[in-house]
Structure formats: C-alpha cells, structure tokens
Amino acid sequence: MLKILSAGFLVLLLLFGSGQAMADDEFIIALESDITRMDPIGIQDATTSQVAFQVMERLLARDYDGNLVPALATDFEPNEQGDEWTFFLREGVTFHDGSTFDAHVAKWHFDRARGEDSNFRGQFSIVEDVEVVDDYKIKFYLERPSAAFIDNTIMTNAGYIPSMQAYEEKGEDFGYEPVGTGPFMWYDWEPGEEINLVRNDNWWGDGPLLGAVTYRVIPEASTQIVELETGGVHLVTRGLQEDVQRIMDRPEFEVVTSPAYRNRHFLLQQEKEPFNDILVRQAVSYAIDMKTIVEILAYPLMEPAVSLIPDASWAFTDDLVDYGYDPDKAEELLLEAGYTRASNGKFEKDGETLEIEILCPDGRYFMDKQISEAVRHQLVELGLDIRITIQEWGAFLDRAFAGDFQMAYLGWNQSSPEPSLFTDALVKTGGRANDAGISHEELDELLIEAMKVPDIEERKVLYAEAQRIINENAWFIFIGNESMVWMFPANVQGFNPSPAQSEDLTQIYFSN
C-alpha cells in the first residue's frame, strides 16, 4: 500500500514538476506594462508594438545598424521625383491562418491605415493612392516628394500587415487574436499576466530556433531584476542603476547597453512667465551642472545630451552653443533680465521672488524624480525658489499637453535616426508634441525644406542649422539620451540587439 502511495506521489510530483519547469526552448521576456489591442492601425505604445513585431511583419525591416532590409517586400524603388514608390512583394508567404499574402492584402491594409479609424492617418495623409500593379507589386502615389516617407509610414506600427481573411472572419475581434506572417504565432493572452506565442514553422525566413516566446507582465523594475536572477525571465530591458551595475558584475549574465533615439529634456514654457524671457531660459541653462548630475545619477543608462536630435542619429551635430555649468554667467544673465538679489539671497523683480515649478512624472522616465531633485538643489543654490510637483502619468500628461507648466521633465522616443521625427513633432509650429507653443519662422522654413531634399548630406546641413536655432533659443534644457539596456543569462545565444533592431528573436537558442 505504501509503495502504491509513494509511486502515486512520485507520478504527481513528476506531473506537477513538468508543468512548472520551463520548456527548454521557451524564451521569457519581462514587459513593464500589458499590451493593448493588436490592430496595427491603433497601436500607440511600445510594449504592444514589441509583441506585434513577432506576430506581424512590415514590408521592410531594419538591420543592426538601422539600414532598411527586405521583409515582406524584397525590394523597392522610388521614381525620379520621389513621389511614386513601388514595392516588390515576397512570393509564397502565407499568414498563420493559411491565407496568402499578396498585393491585394497589402493594398487593403494600407487603405485602412489611411482611413478614418487609423491613428496614423496623419502620417499616411501624404499618400494619395495605393495601386495594385500586379499580384506581387504595389505602388504608392504621394502628394509630394518626401525624404521621410518610409520612416513615417511603412516603418510605423501601422506598417504591420495583418491577415485580411482573419479580419473578415473575426471582425473587430481580430485585434485580440492577431494573425500575421511573423516568425511567431499568437497562442493566448492572460490580460495582466502573460502573452504566449509559439513558433511559426512555415516562416519564410531563417528560423526561428525557439519553440515559444512568452511575455510576462512585471511592472516593477526591481521585481524584473529579481525574476531575471532567479530564472523566471530571460530578458529584462530596464532597471535601476544600482541593479544594472550588480548584474553587470555577475559573469552568468550578459548586459548590452547602447545609446538610443530617446531624448530626455526639461521643456521650458516660453509662453509664460518667467521663461518668456530668453535671458531667464539661458540663465537657468547655465545654472545647472547637468553633465555631472546625469553622470552620477544615471550613467550608463543615460548619457548627457547637448541637442534635441540624439547623438546616435546621423543628423546630430555638436557644433552648438555650449550651456556648460557656469553659475556666474547665470547670475549675470538674470541681472541683465532685470532681476536683483534680495537681502535673503534670492532673485526678485518688482518685489516678487523668482519662483519656478518643476513638473515631473513619477518614475515614467529613468531617474526622473532624482534628477529633478538635483536640478532643484542647484537652482536653489543660485537663489531661485523652486518647487517640484510630481504627478502620476495621466495627470502629468494632461498638464503637459495643455502647456500648463513652467518647466516639465519630458521625453521623446523613436526607433529610427530620422531627425524629423524629433524636430517636426517637438519644435515645428503646431507639431504634435510642441507643448510649449514654440513657433519660429526661420526654423519652420528650414524643417520644411529639409523634408523636400532627398540628399542626406544636404539634409545634414539643414538639420545642423535647425539644431543651432533650437539651442540658441534655449527652449530646452537637455538632460540626456536614455540608453537601451538588455540583460539576459549568458547561455542565451544568437541575440544581438541594437536600438534600430531590438526585437529579432529568430536566431536565439540556449547553450549549455
């Protein structure tokens, strides 16, 4: 009897045990927030986009260095004026539901992307028409020549092409059961917990080597690290400086960091007191030793920045006004702006102390709160009255979008080195993230011109001039460029992430 019992117990243990252990070809990735709807024309957030990348594909992809490489299109060519773009589609590709990928599906998709329901219709508005030339050839007719056409349309989230058959069968539900052509297929999703993908054996490319990919939702950065150390996840892409340092020191883990297209800055509200005066903007810029602050508090996950366009972009120049740390100069500028030092050491004008509120989100950006505190400390030492208001992300965004701030800690992420993604959104008149109402005629002209010129060297010159204007006006105090970091066990092979291409999991396998 005892034997039977213990044998039964053993069987139970085996069953239970095997259920708990990870399959040895399953790769588990930590996500900081859950995904939303997977309909490409509605995807607005980075986590959903990251999962969509495995299930669906774009016409083109990027390699390690950010160069465009074939994906669902094998090649493309613009006409001479640059207002007609032809894509040659890959033959023999099937969606996970067995339907065929061809020019008709592509046209159907891009018509949706241009349509009413699309969050990307603004970017796609440059497209006048999409034409099916033959079964494997599709042509985009543009309103006007555009140098950034591919970056602004094909390479956005709306560039992921889903199955038309799945859309017709499932209707709006297909956003929750996405069907694409990607290396991994949708399996299931426990909201708030995990997303499971399995290998697509019929993928047209080389691989994937893994049997399954699982995304686990773990909001806390420190919990993600604990999970990495205890084997609960294989890939973590964020962490506190101290934790990252600790993981770096351990030989059983690999840590890759890379500068990314992620600018962090204080935006000064130039429409309101006191930052409507350029002298005050410049004074505050000189009063902050941002380089030291960033190096101490955030390096290596953030590196000091001097321009709105990230260092990693081809358009970056460092031939700009240098707002290095110079408190004397800051004082001089404030005096010039009409402020005087009161008996208590504070600066005042017409009997009123110079007060500034720093608006800061609560941990949305790496070390945002600590950096704001350090900045506050230096400005207080200069003799300003500084108050920090930390607000939860939703409330913070409401105020930021409404321009209701004096000095706000903001960031802008892109996955491409294209400079217009930064300049046109943030400083062009009416730009979609131009929250301080910046409007500068000469700058606008430069930015419009830079979108018309196809030659990269000519564009470089124009963007260098644009960056000079931006810095001379001191609308921003640049904090840094946030790096990307990938932490994974050393036995993970075939993973070679870069800011341009961080999501390719097809060559990953585990060595022992």
Place this chain on the structure above:
Amino acid sequence: MKKFFKRLLKHRSAQIGGIVVILVILMAIFAPVLAPEGYDRQNLFRRFEPPSSETWFGTDQMGREITTRIIWGARISLMVGTLSVIIGVVGGGFLGLVSGYYGGNLDRFIMGLMEVLLAFPGILLALTVVAILGPGLTQVMVAVGIARIPQFARLIRGSTLSVREKDYIEAQRALGSRDSRILFRHILPNVLAPVLVMGTLSIGTSILAAAGLSFLGLGAQPPIPDWGGMLSEGRAYLRTAWWVGVFPGIFIMFTVLGFNLLGDGLRDILDPRLQRR
C-alpha cells in the same frame, strides 16, 4: 485631573507610549538644533554611504543625511497626524452632536451618510479625496481627516444620546437655554473622554495612513522629508542600500506604536468599567 495624571503615570503601556511620543515631539521641536543644516543638503558625491559613526543612518540616493531627514520628518509626521485628527474631531464632533441631540430624520440622514462613508475602507476614501484634490501634504491631511469624520461622528453621537437624557440637560432645557448653549456648554464637555482616547489612537493610524499615501506618491512633494515618501524611495534600493528605506520604516513603526500604547493606556484609565478599585 490630578488623579487622572497620577493613574496615567502608573499605567505601564501609557508610560512606554508616552515616552516614545514625547521623544518624537522633542525631536520635532528641536529639529533646527539637532540638525541645523536642514533636510535638503545634497552631495551627489556621497551617495549611499552606509551607516557609520559619522553618518548614523547613512546617506540616501541624493547623498543626503538620512539622520537629519528623519529628524525633520518628525515634524511632518506629527503635523499630519494631529491636524488630520483635528479635522476628523471637529467635523465628526459637530455632525455627531447635532445628530445625537436632535434625533429624528436629521439623525437618520446624517448617520445614513456616515454609514455609507464607513462602508469604504478609510484609505480608499482618502485615496478618492487625494485623487480629487491632487497630490500634496495639505491634501493628504485633509483626505485623512475627512476619512476620520464618520468614526468620530458615530462615537460622539452615541455619547450624546446618553448624555442628552440626563437630568441636568433636562433642567437646562426647562430654564430655557438655547440649543447651542446646551450642546457646546453642557453636552460637549461630557462626551470628550472617549474622543480623547480615540483621538490619540487615531493620531497613530493617521500617521500610518498619511505615510501610506506618501508611499504611493500622493503625499509630500520632494524634497520634503516625509517618512512614508522616504520609505517608498528606499524600497527600490532595499537590495543594494537597505538603510535608505529601513530607518524611516522603523521610525514610522515606533511612532505609531507609541501613540497606540498611549491611547490604550488612556482608554484603560478613562473607561469606568475597566477601572480597578
């Protein structure tokens, strides 16, 4: 009154609680003497120094002395604790007196409202208030205070109900005293004993509730050294620099414990049923 203090001094838990509370109060009063350099002196080159004879509790992520921040933080905690209880006592006291004295539909209405509020956990109520008012120290005090109102209202209504039937109230009425005079001159002093007990006990839990709100990032804005906020910041470094979070946590614990012990002692002494002859 003398007898009361004598008994209080003899009571074991009141002794311990009282000493802790007095120490915290002294710390708060003498903060400028004990830590003259203030709570916001940063030195980014001295981050995460472990506790030593030089810096008792170490330094935090901004290179600030945790010792000085805890000393100044005592002011914040005591202020939040007492002011929110005062809001609760004043608001709840008024509603309870009126409700208990007049009775009838007014009583049913006020108490019905209080029942509804009591159905929510206090912290949830406070969270709602902060969500409406926005983050900040004042808002947290108001929020925690409002969340206390129903408890005090119910307590005072109960006492008022029994006191209003007493002969001396009847006599006042017969003499033609105004309601307000009866309420505040004759009823109020006689219902204060339980309020004193619950008020003391509530200071502890209010400090805890406020620390909780700060922990969630809704309380004091930096660089104000709020213990709950310090604990929250320290949490991220628990594995690399434990002292950043542990010391504020210990101080929250002892302060709350102190007020609770003192409150327990007061209850034992003031409750006639528990009195030994």
